[in-house]
Amino acid sequence: DAGVIQSPRHEVTEMGQEVTLRCKPISGHNSLFWYRQTMMRGLELLIYFNNNVPIDDSGMPEDRFSAKMPNASFSTLKIQPSEPRDSAVYFCASTRWLVPANTGELFFGEGSRLTVL
């Protein structure tokens, strides 16, 4: 079975450019998460969706960041304009939550490494 698929795996761009990261969750999963990982701050939850609806975006650093999930099989994380401090590895993860149990396992993609020059 295919896991969580992220693209691109690596992105190098210049400050001020728009960056779009893409994620295809595992089929049948109804929750999707975007995380950012840096050496300084570790793993940070940016936003998560349940049944394509954003539930908590309190981790989105600022208005330059936006995320969408137009359908159950696709999500994007966009940064516009990008800045050098956005350089990080961005992970997408998905799971199928069982109401009301909270024992779900997150399945992570391999990440998108972003470098903003």
Next chain:
Amino acid sequence: GDSVTQMEGPVTLSEEAFLTINCTYTATGYPSLFWYVQYPGEGLQLLLKATKADDKGSNKGFEATYRKETTSFHLEKGSVQVSDSAVYFCALSVWAGTASKLTFGTGTRLQVTL
């Protein structure tokens, strides 16, 4: 808010040594607890989990016991291998009525040498 505190790394051990990585948590509800592992260049993957007090999660020789009285979930392995070198994350999950989200610790890097 919910939080996870785990020991700072890196932890460097010789092969076949005993491993302990400490993890304590703070949660407003009654959480499930997890250990995730991240190998170089990869995403995180679940190593083990425990959903209620006194449960013991185990996998690949690793184990951790959910201790509600000490709010801890320490990871242990009796004999580490070079292939165990990775970053280990402790995490908790609390049901929030519509969904759950994982709160991760900062990660502990383990380096095992021959």
